[in-house]
Amino acid sequence: MVMASFRIAVIAGDGVGQEVIPHGKRIMEAAGRRHGAAFEFQDHDWGADYYFRHGRMMPVGALDALRESDAIFLGAVGHPDIPDHVTLNGLLLPIRRAFDQYANVRPAILFPGVVSPLRRPKGGDIDMVVVRENTEGEYAQVGGFVYQHEPEEVAIQTAVFTRRGVERIIRFAFDLAVKRDKKRRVTSITKSNAQGFGMVLWDRTFQAVAAEYGDIETESLLVDAAAMNFIRRPESFDVVVASNLFGDILSDISAILVGSMGLAPSANLDPSRRYPSMFEPVHGSAPDIAGKGIVNPLATILSVEQLLAHLGLEGAGKDVGAAVAMVLAETNIRTPDLGGESTTTQVADAVLARL
């Protein structure tokens, strides 16, 4: 068999990122092998330790080093001794912006065998995906301080909504609803009653794009109502499209509804494919459990499923998803976040065995 080869830039990063990424690589290699694909990993030691040595999260020229890769595989960023805005703005956010990874795709599936904290839903009932705008909105990092550290200090933080940015993420969400072909429903989230400019542009754009997709059902919710309805009727959601901040918050809710942050994967996509896309578990560096060998590797492994599909290896991706579903449905092999007593390695080994 002729092997296709892909270059994967790897940033394991901080805390539990160091523990989950090696398993993600093993799974990627095993799934790829069965489908004629090989991977050349370029490991980068960027993150908090790099910051302690060099005073920055990644080197000058880091983005150029990533640019030629076929995909970026990221673990986690964050360290208790570095302010979170330094770690996030020093690594994760510049990568998303530089490579125009405007669609952050965060699926939430309640797998058979996993218990939701809600009473009603059973395996299969919840199957939604939060599509988060990933390059502008509340994360645009536009603003500044005046009279910094003085009693009269002023901080200004401006959210940026561009017609182009809003339209393309909404269009992406509709296309995804068509591709998924499940409930064929897109829910748009704003707070346009209070935020009367950017989010009014969002609502208006949503209506205009919706008119082009006559067979897709639509719903517009204010973010507070959405938070309530995620709990009240999670089964009703299919594709949910939201701004950067709202998408980040709602995807934590959807993750816990399906059992754990440890089951939440994400893809930071440049759908135009001009630049590499990035795949990462939604969870952070989790310093409270780092080094204990008990972090759930499944969010990372499900991110591998997304990465493989993005590289055109849909069959390999499906194998990974099916192996995860098998472990959850057929065994009690689970890390403590899912009520089990297994280690990270035992869970990853169980997935590997089923591949």
Ligand code: GGG
């Ligand atoms: N898995 C990468 C990571 O560490 N994420 C934690 C985080 O704080 N992410 C912020 C964001 O996604 O906006």
